[in-house]
Amino acid sequence: MKILKWLSVLATLGMVFVLTGGALVTKTGSADGCGDSWPLCHGEIIPSEITPELVIELSHRLVSGSMGIIVVILAVLAWKKIGHVREVKLLSFLSVFFLVAQALIGAAAVVWEQNDFVLAIHFGISLISFASILLLTLLVFEVDKKFDAKSLFIKKKHRMEIYALSIYTFLVVYSGALVRHTEANLVCGSWPFCNNTAPLDLANYSLEQWIQMGHRLAAGILFILALTASLRLISNYKHSSVMRGGWILILALISLQVITGALIILTMLNLGIALLHALIISCFFGLLSYFILLSSRSAKYEREQ
Structure with a gap:
């Protein structure tokens, strides 16, 4: 165990690097750093001409490849060790x-030129x-009894929310990825309005604007919806440390997401802030996914009664 x-x-932290690495490739214009060949750079095992774009793109490929091996090992081991837990086999797959x-x-984006609207799907897939x-x-940590979520029951109206x-x-994540791929980050010089x-x-x-x-x-x-949902769920589930702590964290993350989104414009696309923006929404979506899992347990319990 x-x-x-x-x-x-290790797999979770590694996927954080994969997500931020993908955002780094897009934001630095390094998608063509290895030309139109994959998985090699310019068809060479050891590239003869080293550029910053090549280093960024190749590093992202190496990290993604390494994480692929680790994730497969994790999935197989989780299937064998804790496969009796209802959600483990599906999540492993x-x-x-x-x-x-x-x-x-x-x-496919490297070998064949892709439409920006198609490329924006890539970040969404990475997020899932x-x-x-x-x-x-x-x-894994729940099975190891590091926290208790099994006793939590989420009401149907809150599950729907x-x-x-x-x-x-x-959908908002997709629109953000579309902003990056259409190079629309700085087409509006003001915030919160374009002008x-x-x-x-x-x-x-323009289309980009x-x-x-x-x-x-x-x-x-999204901020308004997350704010109202957080306040409502924290109020209704004060007895549950998982719900209370989780939704306080969700509220903090969505607030930081709005702040970093504004700072991207105000700092003229500072790379560190832009990467932090991508990381925060990834954590936000990950936490929401956990509450989807807990909601599905409550729905199953309700059906069996």
């Missing part, structure tokens, strides 16, 4: 499936892979 815990933590899907989409691995890790918030979050001196002057917006402002509007709505 000790090995499984260490391996699950999903963690490997979506990691492979992520790699194939990344490879990360969430699956994070949930496996939480289940969690499901809806999670689906909407995924604070004329906020309603929409007639001359509509994408940027669409993402800001969607993110603003």
Whole structure:
């Protein structure tokens, strides 16, 4: 069990590097750092010409490949050791499936030129892979009795709220990825409006500006939904440390997400802040996924009564 815990933590942290590495590739324009060949760079085992873009792209490929091996080992070991837990086998399959899907989409983007709207799916797939691995890790620690979530029952109306918030979050994540892939990060020089001196002057917006402002509007709505859901669930489940602590953390993460989103514009796309922005939404979605898992348990319990 000790090995499984260490391996699950390593896989989760490694997936954080995969996610931020993918964001780094996009934000630094390093997607073509290895040319149009995959998995080799420019068709060479040892590249003859080293550029910063090549180093970033190749590093991302190496980290992703290494994590693929670790995730497969984790999935097999979890299946064998704690496969009796209801969700483990499905999560083991999903963690490997979506990691492979992520790699194939990344490879296709390198070998064949892809539409920006298709490329934006890549981050969403990576997010599902990360969430699956994070949930496996939480289940490992739950089995080891590091915290108690089995006794928690979430009411149906609150389960529906969690499901809806999670689906909407995924759509907002897609819109954010679309902003990056269409290079629309800095098409609006002001915040929160594209032009604070004329906020309603929409007639001359370019496609990129509509994408940027669409993402800001969607993110603003997400903040309001997450805020109201957090306050309601914290109030209704004061007896549960898992619900109370989890939703306080969710509220903190969505607040930080809004702050870093504004700072990206105000700092003219500071790379560190941009990567932190991608990391925070990944953690936010991962936590929501855990509450989806807990909600599904409550729904199963309700059906059996």
